[in-house]
Amino acid sequence: MLGAVVIAVAVGALMFVAQRSRDGAITHQQGMRLVLWAGGVVPTVVLLALLISTLPAMRPIAVKADDLRITVTGEQFWWRVRYQPAGQAAIDDSNELRVPVGRNVELLLEAGDVLHSFWVPGLAGKLDMVPGRTNKLVVHATRAGRFRGQCAEFCGLSHALMAFDVVAMEPAAFDAWLAARRAPAAVGGDGARLFAANGCGGCHTVAGLSDATIGPNLTHLGARASLGAGMQKRTHANLVRFIKHAPTVKPGARMPAYPQLSNDDAATIARWLEQSK
Incomplete structure (x- = not known):
């Protein structure tokens, strides 16, 4: 955001100076040199530096055998969720995901009927959910909070009404929450x-x-x-x-x-x- 503001201000300043300069203030050779540096050399150096600095962040996040895995299945028009803690029985839920802060979580993305797309802009990238196929997405929350997610692939009449929340919790709170999910709901009355x-x-x-x-x-x-x-x-x-x-x-x-x-x-x-x- 800051970079975009700086570029906009710089372009505006150049336009201001160019409009008020007298004829012949700059020669053709000087103009071509300006185009070469401002339009070629500087952008190339800046973009190359940005690429090099972001390459480490683009590496896939590794998961271990004991990391939490969550299967998320897109349905018309809701989300089927299954937590699969290592060495423990699976826990089923719907329409909301909870993940521990500071831990890698592997999401196994599937579709139960038609194409869907899993997208949580504040936490992870977008990945399609295809019937008959399991796509994998690793997330790593760095802070506690609630992140809005949305189906990003048109899947029917209520596509726009197919959203969900990802709740990132401190590890101890998440472990307690997951343990509590194993308790049956009150069934009387x-x-x-x-x-x-x-x-x-x-x-x-x-x-x-x-x-x-x-x-x-x-x-x-x-x-x-x-x-x-x-x-x-x-x-x-x-x-x-x-x-x-x-x-x-x-x-x-x-x-x-x-x-x-x-x-x-x-x-x-x-x-x-x-x-x-």
């Missing part, structure tokens, strides 16, 4: 009964209650900041509306509408899901 009675468990996993994999994993939904793959803030009202009218909220979503579900029952299911943190 009216919310669980309505969830099962309306067939929600036929598509969605809630650990300890259902293990379907057609739709997003809803275990610990209450800990996520957004709904519908980053398309809206997770609020009670938004969750109730999504439960009842998913195709209206997210065009092309495979989840059917539930107009027969009363507002009270939808609110009960929503409260039950929100309690799962």
Whole structure:
């Protein structure tokens, strides 16, 4: 950014001087020399120096056998996430990634239906997700924070509504968070009964209650900041509306509408899901 400002100011200064110079102030030979140096030699030296200085940062990040691996699968229109810690059982999640600061993490990028593209501008480059193929991307977060990601390949009606967050956490906090993901969600109460009675468990996993994999994993939904793959803030009202009218909220979503579900029952299911943190 600073370099662009310097170049713009320099060009503007040259234009100012050139417009106010008298005729014959510079000879043809002097003009050609200026073009050679300002248009050829200086840019070549500057670009060569920039290339040499950035080459080390362009080397692939090496991963070790005990580094964390996360499989991310693009679906229409959400993200299937599976954490694979070395020597431990895998942990499934959806629509949000968490990574430890200061550690290398290998992302295994796949597509479950059509072409998608994984892109987190603040953390890593863009990489396509192709059905039947696994592409690998290594990320290394240097600071804690939340990084916005987006599908960068047109994949259907709700392509623009297919986003996600990558949350970089301090290593100790991440380890504690990952361990907590192994605990089952609370499964009792009216919310669980309505969830099962309306067939929600036929598509969605809630650990300890259902293990379907057609739709997003809803275990610990209450800990996520957004709904519908980053398309809206997770609020009670938004969750109730999504439960009842998913195709209206997210065009092309495979989840059917539930107009027969009363507002009270939808609110009960929503409260039950929100309690799962």
